[in-house]
Amino acid sequence: MIIDETIKKDIEELSGQKLSDCYQCGECTAGCPTAFAMEPVPSQSIRLLQLGKYSELLESAGIWLCAACNVCGERCPRGVDYGKIADACRTIVLRNKVTHITLEKVDKKFILDAPQQAFIAAFRKFTT
Ligand code: SF4
Ligand code: SF4
Numbered sequence: 190m191i192i193d194e195t196i197k198k199d200i201e202e203l204s205g206q207k208l209s210d211c212y213q214c215g216e217c218t219a220g221c222p223t224a225f226a227m228e229p230v231p232s233q234s235i236r237l238l239q240l241g242k243y244s245e246l247l248e249s250a251g252i253w254l255c256a257a258c259n260v261c262g263e264r265c266p267r268g269v270d271y272g273k274i275a276d277a278c279r280t281i282v283l284r285n286k287v288t289h290i291t292l293e294k295v296d297k298k299f300i301l302d303a304p305q306q307a308f309i310a311a312f313r314k315f316t317t
Contacts, residue, residue, distance in 0.1 A: 194241075196243045196247075196281065197238065197241075197243070199277070199281055200238065200243075200274060200277045200278060203276075203277035203280055203281070204270070204273040204274045204276065204277035205270075205273060206269055206270055206271075206273055206274050206277075207269075208235060208238050208239055208274075209239065210267045210269050211232070211235045211236075211239065211265075211267060212267060213232055213235075213236060214232075214266060214267075215232045216261075216264045216265060216266060217231040217232055217235075217260075217261035217262075217264055217265055217269070217271050218230040218231045218232040218233070218261075220260045220261060220263075220264045221260060221261055221271075222256065222258060222260065223254045223255065223256055226254055227250075227251045227254045227255070228249065228250060228251050229245075229246065229249060229251050230251070231255075231261050231271040231275075232271075234246050234249075234251055234252070234271065234275070235269070235271060235274065238274070246278060247278055247281065247282055251275075252275045252278045252279050252282075253279065253289055253314075253315065255271075255272055255275035255276070257272050257275075257276065258272070259272050279314070283316070288315070288316045289315040289316065290311075290312075290315045290316065291316075292312075
């Protein structure tokens with residue numbers, strides 16, 4: 190995957206968010222229901238992008254754990270919606286034909302037990 194300065198423009202265009210608006214107060218991370226497992230957490234993720242460390246975020250597991258619940262966007266005093274930024278990052282990764290999961294790696298019991306809608310939704314989110 191080619192990662193350069195144009196990525197910042199792509200992320201801002203796809204998400205509709207301005208990365209420099211974030212002043213690192215941490216309100217988004219404090220309210221995020223998946224932050225306990227997310228690495229990096231929302232505020233750290235934005236900081237990585239502000240510092241130009243794009244590959245560190247795009248190659249992280251954190252962007253895939255965002256549940257798009259919009260709590261971070263609601264809490265942000267600067268109107269920054271990290272959920273949309275994470276979504277933009279996932280889109281960029283998938284557009285580069287990097288698939289997050291493959292069917293072979295999914296537990297067979299999970300395939301049998303999971304609700305079909307959840308399964309299909311997950312594959313829409315995680316695969317190209
Ligand atoms: S709540 Fe907003 S300003 Fe605060 S760290 Fe999160 S994105 Fe940045
Ligand atoms: S939209 Fe994603 S990052 Fe934001 S609070 Fe929800 S799960 Fe966390």
